[in-house]
Amino acid sequence: xxxxxxxxxxxxxxxxIRMRARDIAALKVEQGLPPFPxxxxxxxxxxxxxxxxxxxxxxxxxxxxxxxDFPDAPWEFTLDMARQVWDExxxxxxxxxxxxxxxxxxxxxxxxxxxxxxxxxxDAAARVAGVNRGLEGLACDVFNQLVHIARKIGDPIxxxxxxxxxxxxxxxxxxxxxWLNELTRGDPExxxxxxxxxxxxxxxxxxxxxxxxxAHEAVPISIAHEARKLAGFTDEEIARxxxxxxxxxVY
Amino acid sequence: xxILGGWIALTPELDVKLLLGRHVWDCAQHADLWGxxxxxxxxxxxxxxxxxxRVVRVLDVLERFEGRDQSVERVTAVYRVLKPHxxxxxxxxxxxANPVYEPPTRRILERCIxxxxxxxxxxxxxxxxxxxxxxxxxxxxxxxxxxxxxxxEARGVTGDVEEPLVDAxxxxxxxxxxxxxLVEVPPxxxxxxxxxDLGERLRAxxxxxxxxxxxxxxxxxxxxxxxxxRQEYARLQGPWTQAAVAGVARIGRYRVTRLRLxxxxxxxxxxxxxxxxxxxxxxxAEVARLQPGG
Ligand SMILES: [Fe+2]
Ligand SMILES: [Fe+2]
Numbered sequence: 001x002x003x004x005x006x007x008x009x010x011x012x013x014x015x016x017i018r019m020r021a022r023d024i025a026a027l028k029v030e031q032g033l034p035p036f037p038x039x040x041x042x043x044x045x046x047x048x049x050x051x052x053x054x055x056x057x058x059x060x061x062x063x064x065x066x067x068x069d070f071p072d073a074p075w076e077f078t079l080d081m082a083r084q085v086w087d088e089x090x091x092x093x094x095x096x097x098x099x100x101x102x103x104x105x106x107x108x109x110x111x112x113x114x115x116x117x118x119x120x121x122x123d124a125a126a127r128v129a130g131v132n133r134g135l136e137g138l139a140c141d142v143f144n145q146l147v148h149i150a151r152k153i154g155d156p157i158x159x160x161x162x163x164x165x166x167x168x169x170x171x172x173x174x175x176x177x178x179w180l181n182e183l184t185r186g187d188p189e190x191x192x193x194x195x196x197x198x199x200x201x202x203x204x205x206x207x208x209x210x211x212x213x214x215a216h217e218a219v220p221i222s223i224a225h226e227a228r229k230l231a232g233f234t235d236e237e238i239a240r241x242x243x244x245x246x247x248x249x250v251y
Numbered sequence: 252x253x254i255l256g257g258w259i260a261l262t263p264e265l266d267v268k269l270l271l272g273r274h275v276w277d278c279a280q281h282a283d284l285w286g287x288x289x290x291x292x293x294x295x296x297x298x299x300x301x302x303x304x305r306v307v308r309v310l311d312v313l314e315r316f317e318g319r320d321q322s323v324e325r326v327t328a329v330y331r332v333l334k335p336h337x338x339x340x341x342x343x344x345x346x347x348a349n350p351v352y353e354p355p356t357r358r359i360l361e362r363c364i365x366x367x368x369x370x371x372x373x374x375x376x377x378x379x380x381x382x383x384x385x386x387x388x389x390x391x392x393x394x395x396x397x398x399x400x401x402x403x404e405a406r407g408v409t410g411d412v413e414e415p416l417v418d419a420x421x422x423x424x425x426x427x428x429x430x431x432x433l434v435e436v437p438p439x440x441x442x443x444x445x446x447x448d449l450g451e452r453l454r455a456x457x458x459x460x461x462x463x464x465x466x467x468x469x470x471x472x473x474x475x476x477x478x479x480x481r482q483e484y485a486r487l488q489g490p491w492t493q494a495a496v497a498g499v500a501r502i503g504r505y506r507v508t509r510l511r512l513x514x515x516x517x518x519x520x521x522x523x524x525x526x527x528x529x530x531x532x533x534x535x536a537e538v539a540r541l542q543p544g545g
Contacts, residue, residue: 013263086273
């Protein structure tokens with residue numbers, strides 16, 4: 001087995017329709033739809049939940065690859081990544097259930113693989129910075145907002161289950177912060193590159209003005225200040241993220 | 252543990268993917284327990300080395316089952332051979348581990364034995380779902396023989412295991428315990444999710460592609476897209492004996508379909524359909540996977 005594998009080796013059943021994120025967004029815009037599903041109605045929530053489901057799958061696959069790809073990394077790092085594989089497998093199970101709860105089916109919306117591509121970074125420090133801090137930080141934003149919206153529309157099934165998943169993601173961000181520090185101790189250049197990689201991911205997942213600092217109902221993806229603080233992001237890092245969402249982005 | 256983790260991304264079937272995903276953490280904990288026990292026995296912590304080059308070769312055999320279509324081999328090798336073998340070795344060790352001096356080791360052994368058998372049972376349940384196809388059971392048996400032979404050559408994972416390497420007399424674990432390892436996966440794809448009028452056109456389209464009637468298939472393509480689509484269709488090397496709609500996704504009013512054609516080889520075609528005055532028409536098509544016949 002190669003270490004790491006080419007990103008196009010990601011295997012799926014044929015019921016999954018894989019497309020580039022920018023193509024999906026362009027086809028939506030062409031029909032007068034928002035490029036990224038908002039949470040305006042149950043249909044849009046189902047689209048969002050499907051997107052999270054495939055994200056959880058890719059997170060499980062990415063953590064599994066990290067267990068395999070870095071045999072010389074500290075054992076406790078591998079142990080944390082193995083734990084994450086298990087967590088993500090339970091998240092997949094949760095979101096399979098939520099998709100069914102919302103009357104959807106697996107493969108109902110196309111799958112983009114930007115998350116997986118980020119999980120293919122060659123350096124372990126870049127991978128944990130990008131995936132555990134960048135992408136799981138995004139997961140904190142998305143899940144925190146979903147919990148809020150579910151509470152508002154009176155759907156305790158979504159509210160409770162996503163809240164449990166959010167707790168795990170906060171733990172995964174903490175793992176990312178710990179290993180970013182430990183893997184780059186005494187190597188400021190490696191640390192700088194890893195953080196830069198995380199910041200490109202943060203920028204990319206601002207999704208052309210989709211992630212914004214605002215009320216849960218008012219913006220497509222809101223920034224979860226409290227969850228992010230719990231996860232170990234500093235006030236300064238959160239402020240930097242907020243600032244980055246105010247610039248125009250491309251995806 | 253590492254191989255299981257690496258395989259998850261390479262495995263298409265959702266139930267197999269999730270089976271592996273469920274077990275990586277258990278395996279990591281087993282390794283961690285042994286690794287922490289080592290310094291208590293005056294060896295360096297968390298340091299392991301293979302008993303011999305032949306043991307390394309056993310793992311090399313396993314790692315080679317990395318192909319997209321080798322899930323049956325992956326599950327067989329790990330769940331029918333390796334894990335039952337580990338449980339066998341652990342049980343024999345437990346039988347001779349001194350109950351006065353070695354309770355720390357005995358506790359680890361007891362936990363590992365129980366969990367390895369539980370994993371093996373979960374693996375058997377998942378494997379059973381994938382053995383129905385033609386030649387699958389034979390493939391699993393051939394794989395089992397191959398891995399067992401490599402293990403026999405190495406004399407087991409520790410290099411000194413007596414035959415039989417897998418002692419099948421172990422009692423089956425509690426089904427309720429096994430259930431925690433099995434994620435209920437959704438039923439197979441139902442082409443009925445496509446809008447009725449699209450479904451009708453899809454059936455005609457799939458049938459045309461299957462019999463190699465590209466002219467008929469192209470009648471479902473928007474005129475402005477025909478040149479590009481024709482180039483994609485030219486890549487399809489039939490003849491096909493089976494054709495099916497494997498997936499339908501929605502992007503607003505559009506639908507994207509995945510069609511699978513099986514013959515000596517296999518092809519998967521992904522097409523975007525848009526509704527219009529002439530009914531559903533194809534705006535784009537690409538061959539997403541091509542597997543030559545052998
Ligand atoms: Fe997750
Ligand atoms: Fe996570």
